[in-house]
Amino acid sequence: EAQVTQNPRYLITVTGKKLTVTCSQNMNHEYMSWYRQDPGLGLRQIYYSMNVEVTDKGDVPEGYKVSRKEKRNFPLILESPSPNQTSLYFCASRPLTGSYEKLFFGSGTQLSVL
């Protein structure tokens, strides 16, 4: 089954403790992206990657890191999480054939930073 898999689904952590949210897709998509969703703000893009070793900042990259060492994986790293990073996070992927392609989303990761 074609899917984007995020883990974990829920995560509670404390300020300053480094964490990684994993994302993997099995559709051989070149393009992958991370979004965060906050009440009243919709979804905002954090980082995106157009292929292996190619990443770029989205609208709200501060406090986050990403890497794209393999085509299928695009982990989101919070080196020193803070409470304002409490949010619902979505990973997404699509082919790079064009911006008309729909995004395939993971199930989301609800992160709480205490």
Place this chain on the structure above:
Amino acid sequence: AQKVTQAQTEISVVEKEDVTLDCVYETRDTTYYLFWYKQPPSGELVFLIRRNSFDEQNEISGRYSWNFQKSTSSFNFTITASQVVDSAVYFCALSESDGNNRLAFGKGNQVVVIP
């Protein structure tokens, strides 16, 4: 920069009523793509429809219909004869054809269907 506005934050309707969600967008591109996604209470994002800027034909899919009007930069979504299962957050989104590859989302409409 591309921008999507969904003005109504929460809309409550009684079951079987129709509900229309407004989406107004801004872009400098002549080629762009508009999307609607549904987010049910379970949290996942479900793709509903995609429309390109050259195709202004309205679309109907069951109880869902979409009205794209380029002249007013709007891509509105109507649910006819709403059902409780339609209770969700609905997002309108815009993708431009340049190399940015960003899908810009509106803030979403929370639809509550009251039985």
